[in-house]
Amino acid sequence: MTSPKAPDYRNVIQExxxxxxRKRMMINNLISVYAIVCIAxxxxxxxxxxxxVVKNGAGVLSFDFLTQPQGSIGSGKGGxxxxxxxxxxxxxxxxxxxxxxxxxxxxxxxxFGGNGIxxxxxxxxxxxxxxxxxxxxxxxxxxxxxxxxxxxxxxAGALALSIIMIPIVVRVTEETLKIVPHSLREGGYALxxxxxxxxxxxxxxxxxxGVLTGIVLGIAxxxxxxxxxxxxxxxxxxxxxxFTGPVDALxxxxxxxxxxxxxxxxxxxxxxxxxxxxxxxxxNVGLRLLxxxxxxxxxxxx
Amino acid sequence: MxxxxxxxxxxxxxxxxxxxKLFRNIVIAAAAYTILMVLLVVYSVVQGxxxxxxxxxxGFLTGTDWNAVEGRESFGAFPYIIGTLVSAAIAMAIxxxxxxGIAIFVSEMxxxxxxxxxxxVIELLAAVPSIIxxxxxxxxxxxxxxxxxxxxxxNTFHGTIPLFAKYPFGLDVFTTGIVLAIMIIPIVxxxxxxxxxxxxxxxxxxxxxxxxxxxxxxxxxxxxxARSGILxxxxxxxxxxxxxxxxxxxxxxxxTGAAAIPTSLFSQSQTLASLIANExxxxxxxxxxxxxxxxxxxxxxxxLAINIGAQILVKKTVKVPTGGGIE
Numbered sequence: 001m002t003s004p005k006a007p008d009y010r011n012v013i014q015e016x017x018x019x020x021x022r023k024r025m026m027i028n029n030l031i032s033v034y035a036i037v038c039i040a041x042x043x044x045x046x047x048x049x050x051x052x053v054v055k056n057g058a059g060v061l062s063f064d065f066l067t068q069p070q071g072s073i074g075s076g077k078g079g080x081x082x083x084x085x086x087x088x089x090x091x092x093x094x095x096x097x098x099x100x101x102x103x104x105x106x107x108x109x110x111x112f113g114g115n116g117i118x119x120x121x122x123x124x125x126x127x128x129x130x131x132x133x134x135x136x137x138x139x140x141x142x143x144x145x146x147x148x149x150x151x152x153x154x155x156a157g158a159l160a161l162s163i164i165m166i167p168i169v170v171r172v173t174e175e176t177l178k179i180v181p182h183s184l185r186e187g188g189y190a191l192x193x194x195x196x197x198x199x200x201x202x203x204x205x206x207x208x209x210g211v212l213t214g215i216v217l218g219i220a221x222x223x224x225x226x227x228x229x230x231x232x233x234x235x236x237x238x239x240x241x242x243f244t245g246p247v248d249a250l251x252x253x254x255x256x257x258x259x260x261x262x263x264x265x266x267x268x269x270x271x272x273x274x275x276x277x278x279x280x281x282x283x284n285v286g287l288r289l290l291x292x293x294x295x296x297x298x299x300x301x302x
Numbered sequence: 303m304x305x306x307x308x309x310x311x312x313x314x315x316x317x318x319x320x321x322x323k324l325f326r327n328i329v330i331a332a333a334a335y336t337i338l339m340v341l342l343v344v345y346s347v348v349q350g351x352x353x354x355x356x357x358x359x360x361g362f363l364t365g366t367d368w369n370a371v372e373g374r375e376s377f378g379a380f381p382y383i384i385g386t387l388v389s390a391a392i393a394m395a396i397x398x399x400x401x402x403g404i405a406i407f408v409s410e411m412x413x414x415x416x417x418x419x420x421x422x423v424i425e426l427l428a429a430v431p432s433i434i435x436x437x438x439x440x441x442x443x444x445x446x447x448x449x450x451x452x453x454x455x456x457n458t459f460h461g462t463i464p465l466f467a468k469y470p471f472g473l474d475v476f477t478t479g480i481v482l483a484i485m486i487i488p489i490v491x492x493x494x495x496x497x498x499x500x501x502x503x504x505x506x507x508x509x510x511x512x513x514x515x516x517x518x519x520x521x522x523x524x525x526x527x528a529r530s531g532i533l534x535x536x537x538x539x540x541x542x543x544x545x546x547x548x549x550x551x552x553x554x555x556x557x558t559g560a561a562a563i564p565t566s567l568f569s570q571s572q573t574l575a576s577l578i579a580n581e582x583x584x585x586x587x588x589x590x591x592x593x594x595x596x597x598x599x600x601x602x603x604x605x606l607a608i609n610i611g612a613q614i615l616v617k618k619t620v621k622v623p624t625g626g627g628i629e
Contacts (some may be wrong), residue, residue: 018613019496024515024518025515027515027517028515028516028517028518031516031517031520032407032411032516032517033408034403035403035404035406035407036407037403038399038400038401038402038403038404038407039403039404039407039408039420041400041487042400042424042427042484042488042491043423043424044406045427045438045443045484046426046427047394047431048424048438048442048443049430049434049435049438052438052441052442053434053437053438056441100332101332101335101336102332103332104328104329104331104332104333105329105333105335105336107329107332107334107529108329108330108332108333109333111331112326112329113333118330118333121337122333122336122337124613125336125337125340126336127609127613128340128606128609128610128613129336129339129340129343131538131541131542131545131605131608131609131612131613132343132545132602132605132609133499133544133545133546133547133575133601133602133605134547135545135547135575135578135579135598135601136343136347136545136598136601136602136605137343139346139347139350139595140339140343140346140347140596141344142595143345143346143347143349143350143595144342144346157578163339163342163343164370165337166335166336167336170336182376194319194321194322194358195322195325195326196321196322196324196325196326197321197563199325200325207411220429221429223431224430224431224432224433224434225431226431226432226547226548227579228546229580230579230582230583231578242427251433251548252433254433254437255404255433255436255548255551255552258436258437258440258441258552259552269437269565270437273433273434273437276431276433276434277430277431279427280429280430280431281429281430284425284426284429285426288422288425290559292418296337
């Protein structure tokens with residue numbers, strides 16, 4: 001026999017739960033909207049940058065613009081030939097140092113080092129090197145080479161950029177070699193092949209697309225660096241003449257052009273930015289599409 | 303077996319061959335080279351800044367003068383330390399919540415078909431060189447900020463809130479902070495995603511099976527689990543914002559001396575890195591150059607502390623590759 005005065009607990013609780021659930025779903029939806037707004041906040045700048053660079057830069061692109069040295073300041077004549085040439089030289093030299101050193105150090109970490117104190121130190125210091133501001137790394141080029149030679153120089157720029165690139169190559173090489181199956185190495189040992197040959201011709205070869213990815217990512221990264229170049233290669237409006245003298249580079253030229261008070265300099269700046277962005281994003285997009293096809297994933301640069 | 307053949311086998315099968323030894327030494331040398339580079343960075347900065355530190359002493363860190371005129375030289379890094387910290391703080395305040403939203407959307411909410419192209423686009427943002435961010439910010443974005451955010455804020459609050467008291471031109475710490483935020487978002491959000499990816503699915507399933515909504519799952523099951531990794535990623539982003547040079551140089555307004563200490567959000571300022579970039583090629587004396595490298599020394603200390611802290615925190619949660627690693 002139930003008491004006639006007992007309240008209907010079931011209804012009360014259900015009503016409470018319904019109200020509660022409505023509130024929880026509302027918060028959930030609000031957060032979803034917030035997350036979508038965040039995505040938009042990241043994509044709108046990228047869209048705007050690409051649109052502006054193409055819109056303002058495409059007009060000045062011409063054969064002369066890509067090959068001629070700069071005309072007199074403010075005249076709007078000439079081009080960015082020396083900057084393109086300089087970027088290719090400095091980035092080329094830097095990768096010629098960073099790629100072999102980075103690959104070999106990566107091999108050490110993956111195949112030789114194990115978990116000893118030395119490999120711990122190498123890993124840790126490489127991570128630290130990745131996080132250092134590029135302008136501080138420029139100081140290295142200045143103090144060690146520019147002061148020694150008494151002149152701003154290509155080699156100083158290449159040294160500084162190589163220091164930025166090395167940790168990227170080291171890390172990618174190590175990560176890639178580590179996922180090469182052990183059975184490949186064991187197969188080599190069973191045939192009596194020396195460890196050097198196993199590492200170079202079996203392990204490294206089977207991981208070559210990954211290692212190449214690291215190198216190209218590193219090149220794309222240093223091609224856009226500006227700050228270390230200010231204190232190493234200086235920038236000039238002339239073509240390359242000697243390894244112990246200044247050269248020009250695309251990012252440096254963009255900076256100088258943007259700082260000039262002339263309309264024509266600004267449009268040249270946009271044109272140079274278009275060339276640089278085509279170079280850097282071209283390398284990145286190409287790599288990522290290739291990686292996507294081959295089924296491996298490139299992790300974000302840190 | 304004769305002792306000769308034993309010796310032969312030992313020599314050839316136990317990895318003691320000459321070529322192996324040589325190869326081993328080469329890779330060790332390469333690894334040592336990377337360590338040498340770190341030491342070279344420290345050496346160069348110490349060597350280059352020794353003159354200013356012996357001239358100003360520790361007063362270099364607290365001084366506010368910046369005078370390169372011969373005979374009246376006086377250099378102090380204090381305003382630029384403040385400028386660096388303020389612009390980086392604004393960048394963090396804007397960039398970290400947005401990065402978190404992106405990471406939550408990509409890793410927990412969006413369907414896989416959408417997640418891949420989205421992370422692709424966001425990683426492209428990370429690849430854009432900072433000089434191009436700077437060019438875009440100088441000629442395009444600063445007018446958006448000035449007209450859409452700064453002027454309305456100034457018109458409404460300039461009499462009442464000192465933060466908005468200065469008439470905005472778009473070239474100030476506020477704009478700098480926002481552009482820095484845009485620059486660190488792709489980096490920070492992709493580490494956030496890595497960190498959230500290692501949270502085991504059992505965590506999610508447990509929360510869902512209790513009837514949690516998607517946000518509640520993120521809040522009670524994922525964020526607490528990934529806490530130290532998220533903190534570490536944010537600090538890595540801070541390191542980036544502190545050391546960024548070119549885009550700051552183009553949009554922060556570049557004032558020197560005590561005027562570089564920002565008094566409102568719309569004040570012009572200067573960071574350690576931007577002052578080095580601005581004056582390096584125009585330095586009038588060795589002392590002036592040494593003062594600029596001294597700013598670099600301060601910046602090095604700052605970023606070293608930030609990065610070491612961040613590495614330790616991130617590694618506690620997950621081993622995040624710090625190059626362009628591959629899975």
